[in-house]
Amino acid sequence: MTISEVSKKYELSQDTLRYYERIGLIPPVNRNKSGIRDYTEEDCRWVEFIKCMRASGLPIEVLIEYVALFQKGDETIEARKDILVEQHKVLVEKMEEIKKTIERLDYKITIYEDSIVEKEKDLKKLED
Template sequence: MDIRTRERTFSVSEVADRVGLTTYTLRWYEQEGLVAPVGRDSAGRRRYTQQDMDWLHLLTRLRRTGMPVRDMRRYVELARQGDETLGARRKLFEEHRDRVLRQMAELTEDLKILDFKIDAYRRMENGH
């Protein structure tokens, strides 16, 4: 618990488990400036807040959907500038959403081919 705020905090390993990243990746996100500097306890160990974890969840979703790190950095820069960048952040997400939708459509077509081949092999195995 952070004595100054009475907010529950989490260790690097707890956050890694909850967010699904390695401790190395968490530190890399911080070094890259994707995460604001994380608070430390009296022994100098990183202590993450729930807000830090929420931010990391967003970043992992962006990454998992294929957002390039440069776009993630751009988003972080815009978010730190405040509400005057809401439109730019929305546009960045809309562009990324369009890429994700195109990728999903391509994967749907790829899945159809796989299903066709699986069905064909099943029929051949059964003598049809």
């Protein structure tokens, strides 16, 4: 696939894809005879993985470390797992914070809704 096709498929700009490759977030992409990037299915899996991890808030530095370890081979499996476990913990904590915020918003919304209902009742009484 060309960079244009990958860009459209994963809704990432071509500049972002080049940047991810340049900083080592995705392994170097092979090029065709004309020097144009030719993304393989494996390259696309990396793009998809990085996009997912970035969307969940993982820092670029952590992902660079993860990819570098991956490229070193199986002797880094434990280190890679440790990175993912740590990031999982961070995401669970964020999720709990978001859950608490949602609960607070629900509470505040209920108060406003109750207030609106009471005002409507008061207005109806005045009209009667």
